[in-house]
Amino acid sequence: MxxxxxxxxxxxxxxxxxxxxxxxxxxxxxxxxxxxxxxxxxxxxxxxxxxxxxxxxxxxxxxxxxxxxxxxxxxxxxxxxxxxxxxxxxxxxxxxxxxxxxxxxxxxxxxxxxxxxxxxxxxxxxxxxxxxxxxxxxxxxxxxxxxxxxxxxxxxxxLFHLSPIAMFVYNTDSFKFLDVNSAALELYGYGKEEFLSMHLQQILFFKEKDAFLGALKEIRHKESYSFKDYFIYKRKSGEEIKAEIIVKNIDFQNQNAMLVVANDITERLNHFEALATQNKKLNEISWQHSHEMRSPASKILGIIELINTDSCSEEEQKFLIKEIENSVKELDKVIRSISKNATQIQPKKTN
CATH class of the missing domain: 3.40.50.2300 (Response regulator)
Known part of the structure; x- marks a missing residue:
């Protein structure tokens, strides 16, 4: 049955x-x-x-x-x-x-x-x-x-090949590259055939290798992981690339592999560094010129106080008004100097 x-x-x-x-x-x-x-x-x-x-x-x-x-x-x-x-x-x-x-x-x-x-x-x-x-x-x-x-x-x-963010896949045993998208090729400056003939260590600076490979070893058995800090990669030209990294363990054509998403933040970090440098210089200018402005400002306040006492003769008042004019010119000179110095330390615009 x-x-x-x-x-x-x-x-x-x-x-x-x-x-x-x-x-x-x-x-x-x-x-x-x-x-x-x-x-x-x-x-x-x-x-x-x-x-x-x-x-x-x-x-x-x-x-x-x-x-x-x-x-x-x-x-x-x-x-x-x-x-x-x-x-x-x-x-x-x-x-x-x-x-x-x-x-x-x-x-x-x-x-x-x-x-x-x-x-x-x-x-x-x-x-x-x-x-x-x-x-x-x-x-x-x-x-x-x-x-x-x-x-x-x-x-x-x-998703991989059309993504505007750089991505590549490497074998977790040999570190050989298995796949790469167009955004990564443009970022690192290689042709596809050339990139796929390389291994992971070749896009790392010597000083970064141990830190990066050590970090990868620690999270190797995790399904995916987003690193809190950025890593520094190397372009074909030798230039630095600072990138935020997200990794995911995948099976790629029956091979144990890691998918790496590298978000290039070089430009952003360089801009932040330029802003920090600018702020530092502005603080220096502020401190320096505050002393230069204090003297004519104090002088003007003293003259005004003296004029308000009504104890000055007409000739003395003319003299004091002339001194106010000189102090104002001195202040104007300091202000122009501040404006000029501030313009000179503007961060460079990035494309």
């Missing part, structure tokens, strides 16, 4: 049997084709069949606008067979999964076919509606996962 399906599996199977499937069968034996078609119709309600007796006709169908959900391929066709036939079909099948049909069971060739990219390998003499259904269910689920992975990889690739 067949094992009763769990409710979720039952509904999953029912939804699959009602799903519309566009099917291509490349099979030169009409008896095998009729049997396969019968098995499929027994378990699936909505099918559209396309049949080809040879690869040449199958090629025409595969290159047409039709999008096949399943391709069944007999391994022995007139003029084409075996591995060359599989490769020809896979080259033009696109995203459509290919299931191999064969009359001879060869385990080594089965494994080799799966490695080439076929979805399943079925022995004709053991084929029945249930085994065929299981194979199709497995194939469709595997194809969905493959498409999901492909979409995720494309999303990663787009």
């Amino acid at each position: 067949d094992k009763i399906c769990e409710p979720f599996e039952f509904f999953k199977i029912m939804s699959l049997t009602k799903e519309f499937l566009e099917v291509l069968i490349i099979e030169d034996n009409l008896g095998d084709y009729a049997l396969l078609k019968e098995y499929l119709e027994e378990r699936f309600e909505n099918l559209s069949f396309h049949h080809s007796l040879n690869f040449k006709k199958g090629e025409v169908l595969l290159l047409s606008e039709l999008k096949f959900d399943l391709i069944f391929l007999d391994l022995t066709l007139p003029a084409d067979s075996g591995k060359p036939l599989i490769k020809k079909v896979l080259d033009i099948a696109g995203q459509s999964p290919v299931i191999i049909l064969t009359g001879s069971l060869n385990l080594d060739f089965c494994i080799e076919s799966l490695q080439l990219g076929v979805s399943d390998y079925l022995f004709k003499d053991e084929l029945n509606p249930n085994s065929l259904f299981k194979s199709i269910n497995y194939t469709i689920e595997k194809q969905k996962q493959r498409l999901h992975i492909t979409a995720s990889e494309k999303k990663y690739s787009d």
Whole structure:
């Protein structure tokens, strides 16, 4: 007695049997084709069949606008067979999964076919509606996962290569670069081929190597990490790059790798340093000129106080007013000097 399906599996199977499937069968034996078609119709309600007796006709169908959900391929066709036939079909099948049909069971060739990219390998003499259904269910689920992975990889690739922030990937064992985006190539000044022939240490200054590699070693087993301080990298020209670093452990083409996001803050830090220098010089100017201004200012206040006593003669008042004028000119000279000095220490504008 067949094992009763769990409710979720039952509904999953029912939804699959009602799903519309566009099917291509490349099979030169009409008896095998009729049997396969019968098995499929027994378990699936909505099918559209396309049949080809040879690869040449199958090629025409595969290159047409039709999008096949399943391709069944007999391994022995007139003029084409075996591995060359599989490769020809896979080259033009696109995203459509290919299931191999064969009359001879060869385990080594089965494994080799799966490695080439076929979805399943079925022995004709053991084929029945249930085994065929299981194979199709497995194939469709595997194809969905493959498409999901492909979409995720494309999303990663787009985010990586189109990002305006410098990014690169290196092998955590050898420190060799595995991938790099255009922003990083522009930042470091290398061509892609040249950069990918290098390793991480080559973009670090000698004095920074131990600190940076030590920091990476400490966080190697963390999924991701954002460093609080910046690190200094080296351009191809030898110039310094100061960058904030975020790292993430990833699997890159079956290699243990680290994704590095390097946000260049060189310009920002240089601007801050220039502002700090400017503020220091302004403080010096302020201290120096405050003494220079205090003398004429005190003199003016003293003269005004004296005039307000009404004890000065007309001649003395004229003299005192002249002294006020001289003190004001002296203050004006100091103010002009402050303005000139302040202009000379303006930070340089960055592009």
